[in-house]
Amino acid sequence: MRYKLTLSYDGSCFMGFQIQNDERTVELEIKNALKVMTSKDIKIYPSGRTDRYVHALGQVIHFDLEEDIPPSRFKRAINNILPNDIHVNLVEIVDESFHARFSAKSKEYRYYIDLGEENPFDSRYVSYINNLDIGKMDEAIKLFIGTHDFRGFASAQIDERKDTVKTVFEAKINRLSDKKLEFIFIGTGFLKYQIRRMMGALVEVGRGKKDSSFISLVLEKKDPKISHKVLDGHGLYLYKVNY
Numbered sequence: 397m398r399y400k401l402t403l404s405y406d407g408s409c410f411m412g413f414q415i416q417n418d419e420r421t422v423e424l425e426i427k428n429a430l431k432v433m434t435s436k437d438i439k440i441y442p443s444g445r446t447d448r449y450v451h452a453l454g455q456v457i458h459f460d461l462e463e464d465i466p467p468s469r470f471k472r473a474i475n476n477i478l479p480n481d482i483h484v485n486l487v488e489i490v491d492e493s494f495h496a497r498f499s500a501k502s503k504e505y506r507y508y509i510d511l512g513e514e515n516p517f518d519s520r521y522v523s524y525i526n527n528l529d530i531g532k533m534d535e536a537i538k539l540f541i542g543t544h545d546f547r548g549f550a551s552a553q554i555d556e557r558k559d560t561v562k563t564v565f566e567a568k569i570n571r572l573s574d575k576k577l578e579f580i581f582i583g584t585g586f587l588k589y590q591i592r593r594m595m596g597a598l599v600e601v602g603r604g605k606k607d608s609s610f611i612s613l614v615l616e617k618k619d620p621k622i623s624h625k626v627l628d629g630h631g632l633y634l635y636k637v638n639y
Contacts, residue, residue, distance in 0.1 A: 397460065398490050399458060399470070400458045400489075402456050402484070402488075405481055405482040405483070407422075410448070410481075422446070422452075422482060425478060427440060429474050429477040429478050430474070441497060443634075444503065444585070446632075449520075449630040451630075451632065454504075454635055456637045458495065467486075474487075502582055503583065503584075503585060503636070504638070505632060505634055506581075507579040507633070508521070508523070509525050509577045509579070510576050511526050511575045525602075529602050529603075530571070532602060532608065533601055535608055536597075536601045539612060540564050542563065544562070545560050545615070547560040547618040547619075548614040549587070550593070562590075564583040566582040581594070592628075592632060593620070593623045593626050597614065597623055599627065
C-alpha cells in the first residue's frame with residue numbers, strides 16, 4: 397500500500413527536513429514514529445526538502461507499507477507518537493504511480509515580514525525588517541514571474557547537473573495589516589535558497605539599496621555571488637503542494 401501524508405511542522409527546532417547524521421530533522425522524527433508503528437525502517441519520499449528553521453503547512457510525503465491501515469486510524473496513531481512540533485493533517489492511500497516529488501504540478505511558498513517592533517513570541521515565525529518601500533517591492537516581485545534560469549538565486553553549492561530553469565506562475569505581496577507583509581510564490585519548483593535569495597533582493601530594492609533592474613541582472617548573469625543576501629529561514633513556509 398502506498399500512503400500519502402500531508403503534514404505541518406514548526407521548523408524552529410529542526411536542522412531542516414533531510415536526515416543529517418545525529419541532528420534533529422523532520423525526516424528523522426517521522427521515520428522514528430513509523431518504526432514505532434510498524435517495527436520497520438521505512439524509506440520516505442518528500443515533495444522536497446526544507447532548510448533549517450523553515451516551516452511547513454502543507455508538506456507532502458509518501459512511503460510504502462505492506463500493512464493496510466485505515467487512514468483515520470493511521471493519522472490518529474502517528475500523531476500520538478510524533479512530537480508536538482510535527483502534525484499529520486491528512487492520510488491517504490494512493491495509487492502506486494503517485495510520487496510526492498515527481499507527481500507535483502506546482503508548489504506554493506509564503507514568506508512573512510513584520511515591519512514593526514520585534515516581538516520575542518513571533519521572532520521564530522517572521523522576519524522583522526522595517527523602512528521598506530512596498531511600492532517598489534511590488535513592482536520588482538513581478539520580474540520573477542515566468543520561466544527563467546534561477547541559478548543566480550540558488551545556493552552557490554548547487555549541483556551543476558541540476559536543472560536550474562524553473563517557472564514561477566505567481567509572485568505577489570499581500571498586506572495583511574499595517575505591519576505584516578505576506579509574499580506568495582507559486583511555481584513548478586524552487587532551488588535551494590532560491591526564495592530566500594529572491595526575498596533578499598526584494599528587501600534590497602525596498603530599502604533603496606538596489607533598483608528593480610538588479611533582479612534582471614541576476615537572472616541574466618546567473619551568478620549567485622551577485623545575489624549574496626539570503627533572508628532568514630524562519631519567515632519561510634512551504635504552504636502547499638499541488639498535484
